[in-house]
Amino acid sequence: MMDDRERLTLDEVHELVASVLTRHGLAPAHVEACADVMTAGERDGGGSHGIFRLLMCMNSIRAGKVSLDAEPVVEDAAQGIVRVDAGGAFAPLAFRRGLPALVQKAREVGLAAMAVNDCCHFAALFPEVEAIAREGLVGFAFTPSHAWVAPAGGSRPLLGTNPIAFGWPRPAGDPFVFDFATSASARGELELHRREDRPTPPGWGVDASGTPTTDAAEILEGAMLPFGGHKGSALSLMVELIAGPLIGDLTSVDSIAYDAGAKGAPLGGELLLAIDPSRMLGDGAPKHLARAEAIFEGVVSQGARLPSLRRYEARRKSEAEGVLIPRKLLDEVRAMLV
């Protein structure tokens, strides 16, 4: 069988994404930040967080649902709180502009929060918590999305896929990072099952009457479900609250109403937290960070998977060899250049 994928270097991925976004009027600073994030997604394993996300971004741009050039406005809201008003533009530039204040406040006060408001969020959260962890801080990130998910025991979409991400600085090497949707599946995985007319694993969703089903088309008419039953549902509610009303921004219900069928990226806010181990532990910080390594060793020594290891393996491979992109996707993206 012919491999219908094409190999690109990461520079070529970046260049392609940047060209498409520039061609469609995105301001240079946003182009750079968005292309960095999509290239990082492709580099770390691709799938739905790489070049593929350009389709969702282009839906937002074409429907006029995203500002092409808003300059993020950074506001010092309290000693421990920085707020960034993204002005309805894509999120990556707003995060980038707010990060130095988040880091500085966490080092001064011991911990800090950053609310990114009115942003169009198309990416995974790992780049954000990884950036925080690379500053030597413990990082958390939360964001709602579009209302696609019913609470456990329910049948109607209320919650987003509401991801939670966490980053932990490791003295030597790459931070420990995880980043997952609190829904049982990603939205993209569900859509893939529908396109291929494959049954989903059990637990992904319910039909419009609230009955569990493995028919992806029925779930798309009904509702996705949280992972892990009522516990995952509670976490999803938490994300909805702390990255919605707590920061004065949209809920997943608000976001999908704003989208109005454009299939664009969710609009709303993101909450980031950073804690400085050095302020918590003083001189004891290096000793205790070293103790954390025994926990990681306890995971890998029994053959269990340590979150983020696969990501870093994929990264090293991509940096050395480039990435393989489905030709069909590349054709679709290149057509956006003309």
Added chain:
Amino acid sequence: MMDDRERLTLDEVHELVASVLTRHGLAPAHVEACADVMTAGERDGGGSHGIFRLLMCMNSIRAGKVSLDAEPVVEDAAQGIVRVDAGGAFAPLAFRRGLPALVQKAREVGLAAMAVNDCCHFAALFPEVEAIAREGLVGFAFTPSHAWVAPAGGSRPLLGTNPIAFGWPRPAGDPFVFDFATSASARGELELHRREDRPTPPGWGVDASGTPTTDAAEILEGAMLPFGGHKGSALSLMVELIAGPLIGDLTSVDSIAYDAGAKGAPLGGELLLAIDPSRMLGDGAPKHLARAEAIFEGVVSQGARLPSLRRYEARRKSEAEGVLIPRKLLDEVRAMLV
């Protein structure tokens, strides 16, 4: 069938617990704080977090694994961080002594963290996040326990039941609160299945070879599992990190080693976070807290369960009618008075 339970008022529950703890030498301030927490557990639905927990506390006391009279030492570690050294005593008094500083710091800085160190933690976390939410703050709590749980894909105990709790202030009425173990089941539920020789639901654990089993005795020889597969496992690792090394305290592996078979309460630390919506939102806080109510309404209006509602229903019933305690448990507890 005769109901082999006895009805006690909440005052009688408190009095009984306090008498037992006093009889065994616990200092008065600790007696009061511990009895409050166990009475609250019994009041809100009983089970393993009520009077039953006295058995675990007594194991700690009899084995000399807990200080009977250490005064908590509150330290102002940073503008946003308060630390409380519990001195090896039970946790409730340390939390109580640190709470005012946590609240004050959150109001000043926008958010704050409290590390409770070297405490013997026998209770659910909901009283703590509920207390934070009743101050108008958003609260989070995390603590490791004893190493009973394998990471997803593993076979050896490494993690604790590692609960996560969250509290959200509601403008009218009781806070929204949840509190759950990141293990698939509670330790107590598993022990109950073994005593009654009943198969567990699938997913609770693996035998010593790492093979999934529904035999509770085999799981107790092997390992419990996290809820929700690799996502729950990641969260459990997070709890282990942020309420262990990040605050310079024991991991679940350290705690069970310290216990050395005494079947006492876990020893270690607890991390609490509090965020002030008023510092995040300024004058907009009431408006946005009111918006959160629409999310809760979206849960209950579709017949799904809103976490904490059952707890508050049980509470009102207990306050009006008292609680029913198994006579066998009461006999065991009253025998500790002589």
